[in-house]
Structure formats: C-alpha cells, structure tokens
Amino acid sequence: xxxxxxLKNEQLKSVALPIWKNIVEAASEQNYARFSxxxxxxxxxxxxxxxxxxxxxxxxLLSSIAPDFKMIDSIQRDNGVTILWRLHSTxxxxxxxxxxxxxxxEKGMEITGVSVN
Numbered sequence: 001x002x003x004x005x006x007l008k009n010e011q012l013k014s015v016a017l018p019i020w021k022n023i024v025e026a027a028s029e030q031n032y033a034r035f036s037x038x039x040x041x042x043x044x045x046x047x048x049x050x051x052x053x054x055x056x057x058x059x060x061l062l063s064s065i066a067p068d069f070k071m072i073d074s075i076q077r078d079n080g081v082t083i084l085w086r087l088h089s090t091x092x093x094x095x096x097x098x099x100x101x102x103x104x105x106e107k108g109m110e111i112t113g114v115s116v117n
Contacts, residue, residue, distance in 0.1 A: 040110035
C-alpha cells in the first residue's frame with residue numbers, strides 16, 4: 001500500500017472515513033478507550049481520559065457531531081496528512097470543521113491529531 005501522504009483524496013477517504021467515524025461515535029458515547037484507539041503515544045500523553053471527559057463537558061460539539069459529516073479536502077506533508085471534515089451538530093446550529101491528522105509511526109499509521117471547531 002502507498003504511504004498515507006501519497007494517496008489521492010478518494011483513496012485517502014477510504015482509509016480515513018472508518019477512523020473518523022469511530023472517533024465521532026466514541027465521542028458521542030463518551031467512550032475514551034474507543035475514542036483513543038489508534039492514537040500515537042504523543043497524542044495519548046496529551047489527551048488523557050480526564051481531559052477527554054472534561055472536553056466533552058465543556059464543549060458540547062465534541063459529543064454531538066451528526067453522522068452526516070463529509071470530507072472536504074486533505075493537506076499533505078512529507079510524513080503525514082490532515083483530513084478536513086465538514087460537520088454538523090445534533091445540538092448546535094451551523095457548520096463546523098473537523099481535523100484528523102495521520103502519519104506513519106511506531107505502530108504503523110497513527111493518529112497524531114484530532115480536533116473539532
């Protein structure tokens with residue numbers, strides 16, 4: 001298989017969509033073990049279960065992302081890629097942006113960043 005940063009958007013979508021779907025569903029369930037599956041060691045160190053739970057409480061968007069998200073585009077670098085998602089919330093009006101950063105690492109492909117705004 002090609003390196004993640006060499007994939008075209010349609011190929012990238014087929015790789016990233018199940019990962020993003022898992023993150024969204026796990027955040028909705030507030031299931032940290034499932035949410036953090038595939039995270040790099042650095043990201044796990046930055047996003048503890050306590051931080052995750054506090055983020056869910058402080059930012060309702062995190063646990064209310066509607067399942068109709070769509071990939072917008074990708075930003076590619078030498079060692080990884082950030083996939084941008086158009087999001088809606090089941091509780092908040094308007095559109096939001098999701099970001100998922102993937103790169104090769106110690107465990108193969110790893111999630112090195114995830115955010116919603």
